[in-house]
Each structure stands twice: as structure tokens, then as C-alpha cells.
Amino acid sequence: MINSILSVLVGSLGFIAGIGMLHWLLMFVLLISAGVLYLALSEQYESGKAMGIAAVLYVLMVGWSFLIL
């Protein structure tokens, strides 16, 4: 049990450390954009729906960036 938790932890740390500066910056830009999008959408839609759209867009964009870059 402890071994599996440790291996997941070490694996995650390795993944985080292995991400290049470009991806870190990209994720940060997308995070801010998703935040602004949430604020804009929450004016029109209910908060949960706005949050959902912004979160899905963020995950899709980050996933796509890891695929193509």
C-alpha cells in the first residue's frame, strides 16, 4: 500500500519536474484565460455551468498542447 502511494507520488513528481518551461507557461496562460472565461460566462449562465465550460476548455487545451508539442 505504502509502496504504491509512494510510487504514484514519485511518478507525479517526476512528471511535474519533467514538464518543460514552455508547458508550464502555457498551462499558466490557459489557467488565466479559463478564469477570465469563467468570469465572463458567469454573467450569463449559472456559476456551475460557467465553471464546467471553463474547466472542460482548460483540460482540452492542456491535453491538446501535450499531444502536439
Added chain:
Amino acid sequence: MKEGDRVDKTNSGEESTDTGRTEQSSVQSKLRTATIAFGLGILGYFSTIIWTIPFREAHELYSITPTYSTNIMINLLSIVLGAITFGAIVFHYSDKDIEYIDLSIPDRRDRIIIVLGTVALLLSIYLMSIVTSVFETTSSEHTMRVASRGVINPNFALMLVPLSFLAIAPAEEFIFRNVVQKWLYSDFTKIGAVFLASVVFTLVHIPAYATGTVAQLLLSLLHVMMLSVILGSAYAWSENLMMPILLHGAYNAAIYLEWYLQLAFGMRIW
């Protein structure tokens, strides 16, 4: 001369003096508004420049040479953070708050205008390519494209397509349309405000296009001015920032897509 005539003349003299004073104060007020708008544009520009410093310093601290793509991403992040900083400064030193931002979901009529506007913007790129071929000249390239020759992963250009809508367009449109252009409404007609805000928008783009001769630079700036007038008009007409954001995003996306096709497949569309 009758007494009544003298009184009338005195009154008309006072009236013309009053009119002169009013015109003078109106001109002064317009000058003041235009100067502040210009200052706001410059503040917006420097807000983005300042944010690049900590990222570049961080790289130097660890003796890392940032790749070309990383440099572009730093600039992109700086534009976004700069727009947020700019908004925070403007809202702090004025009586405005987040309600000042004109954002709403475009309705059916807006969506038609967005499609037509995008077509107009793409046509403007073709028009520019025709003008340059007739005069056997070229416009200056954006510093981003000049610096990227031979060192960029084509997929990075593809990555910039959605980022045009999500980062670049919202940041620039907030600064130049929602703040600079809207500020000018207080003393100018909407047409005058669109024109003056476009002048400011064009001026702050000079460093980005200063890569060729003066004639090439002027040609590029003329194109930026055309783009800005279309974006400003869309905002003035709809009073919805989402319109120029989507138009600007579509325009930039088309440019990046063409760049991607050029880098990946050697295709030149315009």
C-alpha cells in the same frame, strides 16, 4: 442708433464671447480626453512589457537560454498579465469597476456580423497582398515571424490558433476598445473615438513591425489601422467586447494557420 439696438449688439457680443469660451473649453476638453486616451494606450503597452522582465530575469538567474517558443509564450503570458494589471490600475484610480467591462454572449445578429467581419478582415489581408504586388514591395513582417525562421516547431504555430481567441484578443481588446475607445466617447463622436483609438492601437504596434524599411513599416501599420477600425466599429456598434474579441481572434487565427501551413507544408496562401 436706438437703445434696443445697442442692447442687442451688447448681448450678441457677450453671446459670441460666451460661444468662443465654450468652443475653447470644448477643444481643451477634447485635447485632455485624447491625451489621457493616448496615455492609457501607452500604459497598457508598458504593463505588458514590464511583465516580461521577471520571466527573462528568472532565465538569466539559472543561465537557461529560453527557446524561441518559450520566448513567445513569455510574451503571451505578459500580454495577459499586463491587461489584468492595466485593468486593476484603471479601476483603482477611477470610479469604475468590473461592471465597466462590456461582455455578453453574442446574439444571432451579432453572430452574423462576426462572420461578415471575419470575411472583411480576411479580404483586407488579400487586399494588402494585391497592393504590395502592384507596387512590387512587401510589408514588414511581425518580429515574431522574423525571429522564428528555421527554429520553430510548426505545431507551435498551430497552438497559437486557439490562444488567439483565449489570450491575445481578449487582452488587447480590453485595453484598446473597452478602456481607450470607451474613454473617448465622453468627448468625441463614436466615429471619432474609433479613429483615435485606432491611431493609439497602431502606434503601439510600431515596435512589433519595425523589421524592414520605413515604407514597409508604413504599409504594415496601414493594415493594422484598417484592422483596428473594423474592430473598433464592431465594438461601437454592438457595445459588446465579445464582438471585437471574436473578430480579432479569427483574424489572428487565420494568420497563425497560414503560418502553420507555410512551416509544415511550405504552402503560402497570401
